[in-house]
Amino acid sequence: MKEVFLAKTFAGFENLLQKELHQLGAKNTAVLNRSxxxxxxxxLLYRVNYAxxxxxxVLWQMKHFTFATNNDYYREIFDFPAEKYLSRSGTFAVSCTxxxxxxxxxxxxxLLTKDAICDRFRDKxxxxPDVDxxxxxVQFHIHIHKNCAILYLDSSGESLHKRGYKVSNHPASINEITAAAMVTLSGWDRNSDFIDPMCxxxxxxxxxxxxxxxxxxxxYRExxxxxxxxxxxxxxxxQTRNEFAIQDDIPIDLYGYDCIPRFLGMAKANIEKARLEDFILLNKRDMRTVKPMHTPSMIVFNPPYGERLETEDNNLFYKEIGDALKQNFSNCKAFLISSNLDALKHIGLKTCFKQNIFNGALECKYYGYDLFSGKFAPANKTHHGNYKIDRK
Ligand SMILES: C[S@@+](CC[C@H](N)C(=O)[O-])C[C@H]1O[C@@H](n2cnc3c(N)ncnc32)[C@H](O)[C@@H]1O
Structure with a gap:
């Protein structure tokens, strides 16, 4: 049966999401504001939530109606058969825009939506059910514009950026959806090493x-x-989960560095939870001294913006980041995200990619730099891992 769904995202990621939805089998997609x-x-609903x-x-559209008065509105919600999804002794909540x-x-x-749902149950x-x-x-969402209302059921529950592998939370952790978009937008091809020098x-x-x-x-989500x-x-x-075949025998090499051991401990815990330790090597290092093991490498990172983590002089620090990229990473590509526009000007490198993206609620710039003089040729290298996910 054909149903209508609405996938929400951050501003700027609508086109990435639309392409992904097509790949997952969605039909008749339409890009809206942040969705x-x-x-x-x-x-498909299960597949999109999972993948x-x-x-x-992801919201499931239940009912679309117009109304002129409070009573009209109440009656439309009252007529909706909520008991098909919510048990009499269950709990529910209603959010509204x-x-x-x-x-x-x-x-x-x-409140009116909640009353109409409760009154229907009491009558029948x-x-x-109780409100929690x-x-x-069961989480209902109602979207109202002028005299039009759409009633949705929220199929995801907690936001899907909560992937289930974060057992340790860094104070300036990047949102998982933003991180995924940064990787995709970088165009990393899995053949070259992947480095996050401020991980x-x-x-x-x-x-x-x-x-x-x-x-x-x-x-990893439960x-x-x-x-x-x-x-x-x-x-x-x-069945839906079984449609996905993990390719855990692909030789990929990822390297993470940070100058603060406590943060590396957090990365280690999260990587272990995701059972990816065979693929990702961590080391304590100052970004300004990091050199790639092989070239070309892909460098993707989010340096401190000067908002949640203080650095002494942001402009000077960003200049040093730019100098390090130029001197130590020739023949590589680098992408970085920051909300600090002033500091970004001090990177001092010509951008080959620019996009405004959001890290949660924070508006940021995502810049890419070509750091090579010649051709971006495939790497000729040895690998660091034995590349099997231990699926405990
Ligand atoms: C914005 S946080 C990165 C958060 C990370 N992407 C995550 O999701 O958890 C920036 C990181 O850069 C590290 N850092 C700051 N200066 C550094 C330097 N000179 N070399 C290496 N790491 C540095 C900080 O310790 C911090 O962990």
Whole structure:
């Protein structure tokens, strides 16, 4: 059966997400603001939740209606058969976005939605589910624009950037969706070494290894919103996960450096949780002294922006980063993300790639640099690992 879904993402990643959705089998995709609408069946809904690297959540469109008064609105929600998805003794929550509507606040629309759902249960069964804002079993979302409303069920639950491998959280950790986009936009081909010279908790390295080995984004995740729906199809879910073949015998080499041992300890814990330690080597090093083991290498990183981690003189520090890239990484490509526009000007290298991207709520620039004089030829090298994911 064909259903309508909405995958949410960050501003700037809509096209990446649309392409990914096509690859996963979505039909009739349409790019909207920070989201992509698409059509498909339940298999696709599960597949997108499991495999999408660029979606933050996936909503299932339940009902589309127009209304003129509070009563009209209440009646439309009351008529929706919520008992197909939510049990009488279950818990639920309602979130709302509303623009130019008759409701003074989105909160009012949420409360009216909640009342209509509860009243329907009370009328039909003499009992009603409870509201649990923190950890609901079923999460409804209502989007209102003027007199049009769309009721959705949130199939993801916690945001999909929570992949399940972060056991240790770096204070300036990059969002996993942003890290995945940085890797994809860099065009890394898996043949050359991949280096994050300021790796912190290791997010970019892990996302790069997952992409290279075809590990689904949700491989380590233990929970999804749809697990608690009454129509959850366990068999289909298992089948969907089995569609993905991890390529764990591919010889890829990733290197992570950081000057602070505590942060390297965090990266180690996260990499071990993802069972990627055969592919990623970590070392304590100042970025300004790092040299690639082989050329060409791909360098992707997020230096401190001067917001959450202080450096003494950001402009000077960024100049030193630029100097180090130029002197130590010739014949390589480097990509870096930063929200510090002033400091970025001090890198002093000609960009070959520029894009505005978001790291969570923070607007950033993502810049790429060609650091080679000749051809970007495939590497001729020996490898550091034995390349098997230990699937405990
Ligand atoms: C913004 S954080 C990186 C966060 C990381 N991408 C993650 O997701 O956890 C920047 C990192 O650069 C490291 N750093 C700062 N100066 C450095 C230097 N000169 N050499 C190596 N690492 C440095 C910091 O210790 C910090 O862990």
């Amino acid at each position: 992509v609408q698409f059509e498909g069946d339940f298999n 999408s690297r660029f979606a933050s959540r 509303a623009f130019e509507s008759i409701f003074k606040t989105p909160l009012f629309a949420s 069964f003499g009992e009603r 804002k923190e950890n609901p079993e 912190g908790g290791g997010t970019i390295l892990i996302e790069a290894a997952m992409q290279a080995l075809n590990i689904p984004a949700g491989y 929970n999804y919103g749809f697990y608690k729906w009454l129509n959850f199809d366990k068999y289909l879910w298992k």
